[in-house]
Amino acid sequence: MRPILILFLLAGSQLLSAQDSALLAQKKVLKLMGCRFELTAVAQTEQQAWDAINAGIAEIQRIENLISSWDKHSQTSKINFNAGLNPVQVDKELYDLIYRAEKVAQLTEGAFDISFASMDRIWKFDGSMVEMPSREEVNKAKSKINWQDIVLNRKDQTVFLKNKGMRIGFGAIGKGYAANRAKTIMSNMEGINGGLVNASGDLIAWGLNHDKKDWLVNITNPKDKEQALGWLRINGLSVVTSGNYERFVEFEGTRYAHIIDPRTGYPTTGIKSVTLVGPDAELADALATSVFVLGCEKGLELVNKLERTECLIVTDQDEILTSTNLKLNYF
Ligand code: AMP
Ligand code: MG
Numbered sequence: 001m002r003p004i005l006i007l008f009l010l011a012g013s014q015l016l017s018a019q020d021s022a023l024l025a026q027k028k029v030l031k032l033m034g035c036r037f038e039l040t041a042v043a044q045t046e047q048q049a050w051d052a053i054n055a056g057i058a059e060i061q062r063i064e065n066l067i068s069s070w071d072k073h074s075q076t077s078k079i080n081f082n083a084g085l086n087p088v089q090v091d092k093e094l095y096d097l098i099y100r101a102e103k104v105a106q107l108t109e110g111a112f113d114i115s116f117a118s119m120d121r122i123w124k125f126d127g128s129m130v131e132m133p134s135r136e137e138v139n140k141a142k143s144k145i146n147w148q149d150i151v152l153n154r155k156d157q158t159v160f161l162k163n164k165g166m167r168i169g170f171g172a173i174g175k176g177y178a179a180n181r182a183k184t185i186m187s188n189m190e191g192i193n194g195g196l197v198n199a200s201g202d203l204i205a206w207g208l209n210h211d212k213k214d215w216l217v218n219i220t221n222p223k224d225k226e227q228a229l230g231w232l233r234i235n236g237l238s239v240v241t242s243g244n245y246e247r248f249v250e251f252e253g254t255r256y257a258h259i260i261d262p263r264t265g266y267p268t269t270g271i272k273s274v275t276l277v278g279p280d281a282e283l284a285d286a287l288a289t290s291v292f293v294l295g296c297e298k299g300l301e302l303v304n305k306l307e308r309t310e311c312l313i314v315t316d317q318d319e320i321l322t323s324t325n326l327k328l329n330y331f
Pocket of ligand 1: 113114116170172173242243259260261285286288
């Protein structure tokens with residue numbers, strides 16, 4: 001769940017007026033993957049726009065069925081049930097997603113780790129926790145986290161979690177992947193000139209908006225959701241935000257985000273939000289989560305090394321830090 005909603009500048013419009021040269025935009029807001037999705041399609045006709053939106057929704061639902069760890073029947077659950085027991089053969093799509101997740105784990109030196117999920121039993125970010133778990137409990141669950149114990153066999157297309165009690169989860173990457181896929185499906189449909197998929201603040205836009213202009217997105221101020229820190233022009237780019245104020249836990253005045261530091265087993269502190277801008281929503285999603293774990297200095301150092309990738313961090317002290325080439329526009 002993303003706390004910082006990125007409001008795009010066409011907000012509120014169901015059907016945007018068709019001026020002489022303008023295009024039609026249709027928008028649908030609905031709950032998918034347990035969060036708010038917004039799909040917009042810009043087309044020549046209303047029908048084309050709706051066909052694209054419906055195809056995008058079907059694609060997201062299909063992905064949800066594949067990667068959900070809540071659905072007992074998903075392939076992901078099967079991998080988790082077989083931890084320490086058997087390798088599980090999975091669809092190529094899931095295999096490849098896990099493979100890419102391992103690449104990000106490598107890139108971030110383990111800050112990103114889909115096997116964080118053994119911690120789901122220890123840390124709850126829904127307001128139900130009344131006391132800090134004991135260090136023993138944390139260490140026990142932490143011992144199950146290690147992306148290098150996710151054994152992939154490409155020939156057999158199997159995934160094996162080496163140790164009993166290990167689990168994987170796609171909370172930090174799934175919405176970005178779904179947004180990418182919905183974009184691919186929608187943009188290839190007939191008559192589609194552009195569109196935008198916003199998965200609770202993980203968004204990707206392509207082509208042109210109804211005015212035949214680039215898409216503009218506001219970056220919301222985490223201190224005040226009604227205020228924007230600035231805006232970005234995004235054409236063919238994704239903007240993804242991870243934040244700490246819808247799902248968090250507080251102990252003795254310290255706020256912990258819903259992101260686990262795999263090195264300590266404790267949730268991260270010190271950062272309110274991370275916005276990542278880049279060409280690929282899945283990678284941006286994974287990196288936004290990773291920067292929370294890496295912290296400001298190491299996080300920015302990593303982002304500055306990556307091509308066409310920029311980042312904005314708001315710290316707990318409301319300090320705003322950005323990567324070298326972020327082109328944030330101010331009102
Ligand atoms: P995001 O909102 O994209 O930052 O993702 C946060 C979600 O990612 C959490 O709710 C967990 O499901 C998952 N997660 C938590 N910590 C990690 C981590 N270190 N690496 C990968 N996924 C994580
Ligand atoms: Mg993420």
